[in-house]
Amino acid sequence: MHKLWSKYPEVNKELKEVKQIIEKNAKCRDKVVEGSILELLNSGGKMLRPAFVILSSKFGNYEEKKARALASVVEMFHMATLVHDDIIDEATLRRGKETVQSKYGKNYAVYIGDYLFCVCFKVLAGVGSLDSVQIDTMTMSRICMSEIDQLNSRFDKNVSVKKYLKRASGKTAELFSLSLFLGASESGCSRKLSRAFWEIGHNIGMAFQIIDDILDYTGSDESIGKNSANDLKQGIYTLPLIIALENKPSELVNILEKSDYTEDDVVEIIKLVNKYDGVNKAREIAKKYTNKAYKQIKALPENEYREILLEITKGLLDRIY
Amino acid sequence: MHKLWSKYPEVNKELKEVKQIIEKNAKCRDKVVEGSILELLNSGGKMLRPAFVILSSKFGNYEEKKARALASVVEMFHMATLVHDDIIDEATLRRGKETVQSKYGKNYAVYIGDYLFCVCFKVLAGVGSLDSVQIDTMTMSRICMSEIDQLNSRFDKNVSVKKYLKRASGKTAELFSLSLFLGASESGCSRKLSRAFWEIGHNIGMAFQIIDDILDYTGSDESIGKNSANDLKQGIYTLPLIIALENKPSELVNILEKSDYTEDDVVEIIKLVNKYDGVNKAREIAKKYTNKAYKQIKALPENEYREILLEITKGLLDRIY
Numbered sequence: 001m002h003k004l005w006s007k008y009p010e011v012n013k014e015l016k017e018v019k020q021i022i023e024k025n026a027k028c029r030d031k032v033v034e035g036s037i038l039e040l041l042n043s044g045g046k047m048l049r050p051a052f053v054i055l056s057s058k059f060g061n062y063e064e065k066k067a068r069a070l071a072s073v074v075e076m077f078h079m080a081t082l083v084h085d086d087i088i089d090e091a092t093l094r095r096g097k098e099t100v101q102s103k104y105g106k107n108y109a110v111y112i113g114d115y116l117f118c119v120c121f122k123v124l125a126g127v128g129s130l131d132s133v134q135i136d137t138m139t140m141s142r143i144c145m146s147e148i149d150q151l152n153s154r155f156d157k158n159v160s161v162k163k164y165l166k167r168a169s170g171k172t173a174e175l176f177s178l179s180l181f182l183g184a185s186e187s188g189c190s191r192k193l194s195r196a197f198w199e200i201g202h203n204i205g206m207a208f209q210i211i212d213d214i215l216d217y218t219g220s221d222e223s224i225g226k227n228s229a230n231d232l233k234q235g236i237y238t239l240p241l242i243i244a245l246e247n248k249p250s251e252l253v254n255i256l257e258k259s260d261y262t263e264d265d266v267v268e269i270i271k272l273v274n275k276y277d278g279v280n281k282a283r284e285i286a287k288k289y290t291n292k293a294y295k296q297i298k299a300l301p302e303n304e305y306r307e308i309l310l311e312i313t314k315g316l317l318d319r320i321y
Numbered sequence: 322m323h324k325l326w327s328k329y330p331e332v333n334k335e336l337k338e339v340k341q342i343i344e345k346n347a348k349c350r351d352k353v354v355e356g357s358i359l360e361l362l363n364s365g366g367k368m369l370r371p372a373f374v375i376l377s378s379k380f381g382n383y384e385e386k387k388a389r390a391l392a393s394v395v396e397m398f399h400m401a402t403l404v405h406d407d408i409i410d411e412a413t414l415r416r417g418k419e420t421v422q423s424k425y426g427k428n429y430a431v432y433i434g435d436y437l438f439c440v441c442f443k444v445l446a447g448v449g450s451l452d453s454v455q456i457d458t459m460t461m462s463r464i465c466m467s468e469i470d471q472l473n474s475r476f477d478k479n480v481s482v483k484k485y486l487k488r489a490s491g492k493t494a495e496l497f498s499l500s501l502f503l504g505a506s507e508s509g510c511s512r513k514l515s516r517a518f519w520e521i522g523h524n525i526g527m528a529f530q531i532i533d534d535i536l537d538y539t540g541s542d543e544s545i546g547k548n549s550a551n552d553l554k555q556g557i558y559t560l561p562l563i564i565a566l567e568n569k570p571s572e573l574v575n576i577l578e579k580s581d582y583t584e585d586d587v588v589e590i591i592k593l594v595n596k597y598d599g600v601n602k603a604r605e606i607a608k609k610y611t612n613k614a615y616k617q618i619k620a621l622p623e624n625e626y627r628e629i630l631l632e633i634t635k636g637l638l639d640r641i642y
Contacts, residue, residue: 028466029466030469030470032473081435084435087427087428088432106427107408110405110408110409111405111409111465111472113431113435114405114434114438114465114468115462115465115469117435117438117439118438118458118461118462118465121454125454126455130446130454133442133446133451133454134443134446137442137443140439141436141440141443144436144439145350145436147432147435148351148353148429148432148436152353
């Protein structure tokens, strides 16, 4: 389990149970499928989304079997999207380990993702209400749609901050929202409290995605564990670059005109994004979401889980301030 | 609508409604996504699976809204798998039209398939019982697993008839079974009758897949509307070839040793498969499944829908006798 959770033995224990559910469901006659699912599961991800389900479930009537199963659902859905995203990004590394598509080929990756989707829905239908299945699937459709939006705006130098935020909302924040919301609503929290969790997930997710994107312009391969500036090479322009491009500085526009960026181009782009204040301004926007999240978490009913949620959120979002 | 249904105005009308549900659900802000889903929907597929849902629903208490929605679910699931299969096969044509992956690229095809999966589950959760969502997702996991089996046995000259039949069962027959089963069980047919429909679907599906594979060794590009012998080039050995290989005739084994088959090789392989009786013997096996299906359909409660099912099945399965 990620060291993040060692301070919180109760959550840590629950996440171990969640892992076991996923392991049980990954079991199948194809050992490569099973192996690659287990490998991804054990590759050191933070398991934030399932932890959010567990934590928000604690605000209601905590039924461990249900909470764990729902937590496994959001993690399996997340894993399925990771496997498919890596096909699109042609990523060779994920969390510092070789990706399914790099190791076994794109074909495998397509079907392993599909298999994970189906298993995720199977577990969901086993414990969730029809209502939650509907919310889940609607959210999931929106997530797929945001991925498509991102594909469409590749190499688009006119992509706006607004469009970026919408994409981040669909791509990342929705699943954070869903995780916190599902835990709350399925453990019988009021509609109002469940909605509050949805909003908290949104703000954490937005800050999280922006910070992730900022790290592409400040981190190194080692520190972020995936191909640095990989997005950039794929033509995915994220917030720091979009902001730096706002006044269309010609030296930046000129490099971006190229269809294929060399390593030197990437270094130069990173330098220019910093020069034109893209990183600092992106940080300010992230800060706004972070502060909103803190404020909303503090307004939750007081209990030990609220404190854990607050601490975890701080740990996640204070990485760059 | 496919001309197959013009003889049956009632089914034809229902299938038009099913199409409208899919069209409504394909509606999204991304016009390429919407367009490519509609294109696939209107590319002249037979819509067998949704028709099966409609027909078996008629044996119970027919609720049109529910039956149509369930019919749209199996068709959307089928469409999602087609889009993803075409990525694996690198197919350029599907039903004589350019595939999503050929027209818009693999990346698009991955996400369009995912989007269709989610929409399919969304519609299902809106009308099905939790039981049917579970059966559905279990079946879907098995279908994905069979696709993976197929990937694994590429270029395997020792693949057995038994293994082929298992793969055909998972890849094709399961969804035929599910379609007939869902319609029956969700319209309140008895457990026994619903199970009978499952079995009928299995036998129709098995015969259908075998016949499809036989046509690869007897048809032409024009008559079957997709790249003839495409499977063969991808190293997917189907029943006629597997049977012809049973006694390991050296002239056939030698060509298959090559890793890349030329057009001439394909022509030669097709010739040898016929020479070593692969096509005839495969036809006999198909015939067994076909006869079982007829017998089981005739044992259904007598009504006009039983006759339609029988006629349709005959039309499908008598293509090669």
